[in-house]
Amino acid sequence: MDKSYQPQDIEQRIYDRWEEEGYFIPEGDGTPYCIVIPPPNVTGTLHMGHAFQDTIMDTLIRFHRMLGHRTLWQPGTDHAGIATQMVVERILNTEGKSKHDLGREKFIERVWSWKEESGGSIAKQTRRLGASVDWNRDRFTMDDGMLEAVQKVFIQLYEEGLIYRGKRLVNWDPVLHTALSDLEVLSKDENGSLWNFRYPLASGNGHLVVATTRPETMLGDSAVAVHPDDERYKDLIGQEIILPIVGRHIPIIADDYVDPEFGTGCVKITPAHDFNDYDIGKRHNLTMHNIFDDNAAMNDEVPKEFRGMDRFDARKALIAKFKSLDLLEKIEDYVVKIPRGDRSNAIVEPYLTDQWYVKIEPLAKPAIKAVKTGRIKFVPENWSKTYFDWMHNIEDWCISRQLWWGHRIPAWYDNEGNIFVGNNEKEVREKNNLGDIPLRQDSDVLDTWFSSALWPFSTMGWPSKTNELKEFYPGNVLVTGFDIIFFWVARMIMFGLKFMDDVPFREVYIHGLIRDQDGQKMSKSKGNVLDPIDLIDGIELEALVDKRTKGVIQDHLAPKIEKATRKQFPEGIQQFGTDALRLTFASLATNGRDIRFDLGRIEGYKNFCNKLWNAARYVLINTESLDEGDLKFSSADRWIRSRFNNATTDMQKHLTNYRLDLALQSAYEFTLHEFCDWYLELSKPILQSDNIPDAEKRGTRKTLIEVLEATLRLLHPLMPFITEEIWQTVALRANLEGETIMLRPFPKALSEAADDKAVEDIEWVKQFILGVRQIRGEMDISPGKLLPVILQDASATDLSRIKSQELLLERVGRVESVTSLKDEKPPAAATAFLGDMRMLVPMKGLIDIKTERARLKKQREKINLDLQRSAGKLNNKKFINNAPAQIIAQEQQRVIEFERVIKQLTEQLEKLNELT
RNA sequence: GGGCGAUUAGCUCAGGGGGAGAGCGCCACGUUGACAUCGUGGAGGCCGGUGGUUCGAGACCACCAUCGCCCA
Numbered sequence: 001m002d003k004s005y006q007p008q009d010i011e012q013r014i015y016d017r018w019e020e021e022g023y024f025i026p027e028g029d030g031t032p033y034c035i036v037i038p039p040p041n042v043t044g045t046l047h048m049g050h051a052f053q054d055t056i057m058d059t060l061i062r063f064h065r066m067l068g069h070r071t072l073w074q075p076g077t078d079h080a081g082i083a084t085q086m087v088v089e090r091i092l093n094t095e096g097k098s099k100h101d102l103g104r105e106k107f108i109e110r111v112w113s114w115k116e117e118s119g120g121s122i123a124k125q126t127r128r129l130g131a132s133v134d135w136n137r138d139r140f141t142m143d144d145g146m147l148e149a150v151q152k153v154f155i156q157l158y159e160e161g162l163i164y165r166g167k168r169l170v171n172w173d174p175v176l177h178t179a180l181s182d183l184e185v186l187s188k189d190e191n192g193s194l195w196n197f198r199y200p201l202a203s204g205n206g207h208l209v210v211a212t213t214r215p216e217t218m219l220g221d222s223a224v225a226v227h228p229d230d231e232r233y234k235d236l237i238g239q240e241i242i243l244p245i246v247g248r249h250i251p252i253i254a255d256d257y258v259d260p261e262f263g264t265g266c267v268k269i270t271p272a273h274d275f276n277d278y279d280i281g282k283r284h285n286l287t288m289h290n291i292f293d294d295n296a297a298m299n300d301e302v303p304k305e306f307r308g309m310d311r312f313d314a315r316k317a318l319i320a321k322f323k324s325l326d327l328l329e330k331i332e333d334y335v336v337k338i339p340r341g342d343r344s345n346a347i348v349e350p351y352l353t354d355q356w357y358v359k360i361e362p363l364a365k366p367a368i369k370a371v372k373t374g375r376i377k378f379v380p381e382n383w384s385k386t387y388f389d390w391m392h393n394i395e396d397w398c399i400s401r402q403l404w405w406g407h408r409i410p411a412w413y414d415n416e417g418n419i420f421v422g423n424n425e426k427e428v429r430e431k432n433n434l435g436d437i438p439l440r441q442d443s444d445v446l447d448t449w450f451s452s453a454l455w456p457f458s459t460m461g462w463p464s465k466t467n468e469l470k471e472f473y474p475g476n477v478l479v480t481g482f483d484i485i486f487f488w489v490a491r492m493i494m495f496g497l498k499f500m501d502d503v504p505f506r507e508v509y510i511h512g513l514i515r516d517q518d519g520q521k522m523s524k525s526k527g528n529v530l531d532p533i534d535l536i537d538g539i540e541l542e543a544l545v546d547k548r549t550k551g552v553i554q555d556h557l558a559p560k561i562e563k564a565t566r567k568q569f570p571e572g573i574q575q576f577g578t579d580a581l582r583l584t585f586a587s588l589a590t591n592g593r594d595i596r597f598d599l600g601r602i603e604g605y606k607n608f609c610n611k612l613w614n615a616a617r618y619v620l621i622n623t624e625s626l627d628e629g630d631l632k633f634s635s636a637d638r639w640i641r642s643r644f645n646n647a648t649t650d651m652q653k654h655l656t657n658y659r660l661d662l663a664l665q666s667a668y669e670f671t672l673h674e675f676c677d678w679y680l681e682l683s684k685p686i687l688q689s690d691n692i693p694d695a696e697k698r699g700t701r702k703t704l705i706e707v708l709e710a711t712l713r714l715l716h717p718l719m720p721f722i723t724e725e726i727w728q729t730v731a732l733r734a735n736l737e738g739e740t741i742m743l744r745p746f747p748k749a750l751s752e753a754a755d756d757k758a759v760e761d762i763e764w765v766k767q768f769i770l771g772v773r774q775i776r777g778e779m780d781i782s783p784g785k786l787l788p789v790i791l792q793d794a795s796a797t798d799l800s801r802i803k804s805q806e807l808l809l810e811r812v813g814r815v816e817s818v819t820s821l822k823d824e825k826p827p828a829a830a831t832a833f834l835g836d837m838r839m840l841v842p843m844k845g846l847i848d849i850k851t852e853r854a855r856l857k858k859q860r861e862k863i864n865l866d867l868q869r870s871a872g873k874l875n876n877k878k879f880i881n882n883a884p885a886q887i888i889a890q891e892q893q894r895v896i897e898f899e900r901v902i903k904q905l906t907e908q909l910e911k912l913n914e915l916t
Numbered sequence: 917g918g919g920c921g922a923u924u925a926g927c928u929c930a931g932g933g934g935g936a937g938a939g940c941g942c943c944a945c946g947u948u949g950a951c952a953u954c955g956u957g958g959a960g961g962c963c964g965g966u967g968g969u970u971c972g973a974g975a976c977c978a979c980c981a982u983c984g985c986c987c988a
Contacts, residue, residue, distance in 0.1 A: 618950030777957025882971040
């Protein structure tokens with residue numbers, strides 16, 4: 001093995017071998033275990049969130065595979081309708097073309113070829129992360145099988161009346177020219193104005209003042225509404241207004257919706273361009289005046305002078321007009337909720353169109369029940385509340401999109417506007433006896449999330465009754481972020497229950513979202529994006545700056561981004577390797593919702609990798625001669641096996657509970673602080689001393705190699721590459737069978753490995769050595785200097801341990817000699833305490849009396865505080881009367897202990913005083 | 917307006933009724949036959965505030981403050 005750990009030398013080679021050998025394919029006859037990957041956007045690249053998520057899933061998958069389960073991790077990508085179409089349109093724009101120049105068919109061809117090109121980079125990145133997905137089953141949401149599934153679902157829902165076509169207000173994106181679902185619209189506060197207009201009464205007796213944030217919509221007003229109980233306007237209800245500029249007579253109506261406190265208490269009603277007004281319009285049977293075209297420009301419904309104007313130009317023109325007519329009462333500053341499309345960022349317009357909808361309530365009901373009754377469990381549990389809140393208020397789902405890229409809606413129209421739904425035109429004609437009358441297919445495509453909702457079963461061959469479905473549906477757990485609980489999780493549950501008659505997964509593990517070191521969302525325009533591959537391979541500063549500033553759409557941000565990047569990464573990013581990155585992600589997989597990615601942590605985990613690497617080197621160097629013969633296991637040997645047992649138990653527990661951070665913590669703690677810090681050090685005296693019998697050396701060698709091998713398996717789910725690389729050599733040395741660590745069993749806790757006696761002995765040894773080290777450290781004595789230790793008040797147990805563990809004490813504690821004081825007077829010395837025993841390190845030339853006195857005083861002060869606290873508790877009658885006996889006993893024990901140590905310290909201090 | 921979450925060491929975060937923990941950073945000593953990507957020792961916290969429950973509260977409850985997210 002090389003002297004230091006070099007991730008780039010091993011990762012690619014190991015992954016290639018795993019894949020070639022087919023280790024990712026479900027195997028054996030264990031209980032099936034399955035995770036379906038949340039399919040990333042096929043034309044994107046993996047970001048930190050994907051890498052985080054993949055790490056969690058791969059850890060779970062590897063863990064279960066090693067537990068002997070028949071394990072499937074289903075991979076795939078999503079066609080991501082709007083996002084992908086936009087990317088390709090942007091490419092066309094740079095060529096000076098639009099999608100209309102190509103036409104629908106050619107455009108779609110173009111998207112497919114782009115998909116082929118860019119889909120590969122996701123797969124490549126996924127491989128770099130070590131993800132053990134079954135590539136043989138890679139799926140895409142627009143491949144042929146998916147089409148079949150999508151059509152079957154659509155047709156069945158249509159035939160059951162759960163999909164319908166309807167004309168109503170939708171969120172219209174006037175830039176992308178498509179409808180959006182409620183979820184795809186993000187509303188944000190923006191600074192705007194509130195315009196107060198005077199609307200003259202038809203009676204000629206004055207006017208009403210209405211306030212609006214959207215003056216341009218007044219051309220479509222159908223009424224003015226007031227609250228029914230509003231005394232100011234009670235008499236006017238039923239009268240009419242002459243709508244300025246338009247000249248239309250519109251009624252004054254009463255509706256509870258109106259807030260009399262807001263503005264003047266009079267509200268203009270525009271049913272065709274506002275969701276609330278739409279409802280009021282329906283209640284009062286108002287006429288709908290649609291005044292926009294699909295660019296959100298004024299159509300022919302409006303007076304000539306405004307026709308063809310963009311909505312914002314029309315706003316200006318109308319305000320000017322009101323002013324000139326002296327109908328503008330005032331303008332106030334006002335914060336307005338502005339709805340924008342999540343992809344285009346264009347201001348979305350409520351717009352009256354024909355769209356396809358899923359009637360959601362009949363699907364939502366069983367989906368709510370499935371979570372309520374525990375058939376599906378959210379982890380952490382409180383996310384189920386978020387789920388319920390949405391599901392209880394859910395509205396019908398608009399599933400049609402006026403895009404070209406996506407699953408085309410399987411509906412045909414004849415010239416009379418009749419709708420025929422079926423798999424294809426031929427089938428539709430035959431089924432409906434249409435002969436050869438003209439038919440045209442609906443030009444819309446389905447919302448991307450429609451096909452995503454089928455993912456857990458469509459990937460497994462549904463609607464055919466495949467073996468995969470039988471084995472792997474429902475999946476065990478869905479691993480995803482809370483941002484898509486509504487978009488995706490809820491819809492999978494609804495469709496799974498509807499079409500598979502079972503939940504799609506038993507548990508939903510919701511993880512946090514990765515943010516930058518300041519808690520900011522990572523985004524291109526902020527220039528704070530980290531590419532997981534750059535953390536694995538490292539990247540030069542110039543390349544990083546280039547990468548971050550190149551893709552920025554708003555040019556003026558580039559210098560700022562460059563400056564921040566240069567400041568944060570003055571030397572670029574060093575190479576950390578996949579395992580270190582994965583460990584970092586695991587440590588961040590807590591129950592929180594925001595996760596700040598901190599570079600300091602990944603560096604620490606790279607060091608941990610190096611530590612493991614070198615520990616393995618030590619073990620291999622020292623086990624070259626694994627000869628046969630009698631075995632005798634030392635206390636240290638039995639201790640480390642016992643401790644490993646505990647680590648295994650913890651690891652199993654935490655992985656089962658999706659607490660990867662705690663799992664890592666216990667594995668890390670064991671590997672670093674028990675195996676490396678202590679066991680390897682304790683093994684050295686045994687292996688390096690001439691006086692140790694061969695049987696005992698064999699015992700230690702065997703323990704070294706066996707515990708290392710088991711530790712590698714313990715760590716494998718978290719850090720697959722380095723453990724595989726080391727394991728290959730270790731397995732050879734240990735004469736183990738098996739081609740790969742990833743198919744070896746996960747360690748089991750063995751009750752026979754627990755050894756309390758050995759644990760007590762070695763804990764005592766540790767205390768002894770720590771005592772010496774503390775004196776050494778605080779006295780600034782060089783670590784290499786051998787120290788004599790004199791014991792006072794040693795018990796019989798102490799003395800027997802001294803005898804049996806002398807070698808460890810001397811070599812690991814770097815102690816020259818251990819002698820026991822009989823009746824003679826103790827020398828001036830620095831002191832450490834181990835139970836009743838005192839450990840004296842004589843002072844001559846080594847130790848400054850003043851320093852030692854200060855040190856002991858400080859210790860005494862601290863313990864004295866503890867003593868007072870415990871004594872205070874025991875003097876408290878209420879405590880004695882109420883606390884459990886065990887706690888009281890513990891407190892009494894403490895008092896005895898503290899008093900003893902204080903006595904020892906005081907004696908020692910007096911002794912030092914005598915010397916000065 | 918409704919809901920959810922966060923507040924613990926300089927930084928990033930665990931912990932969830934019976935003596936405050938990790939990693940990084942900081943200080944000191946050090947090249948000891950795996951590792952300087954290192955070792956050893958140390959410093960550093962009224963666990964956001966106020967009340968309450970309890971023998972006992974970072975932890976449970978109420979209210980408040982600050983920050984953040986989701987839904988209208």
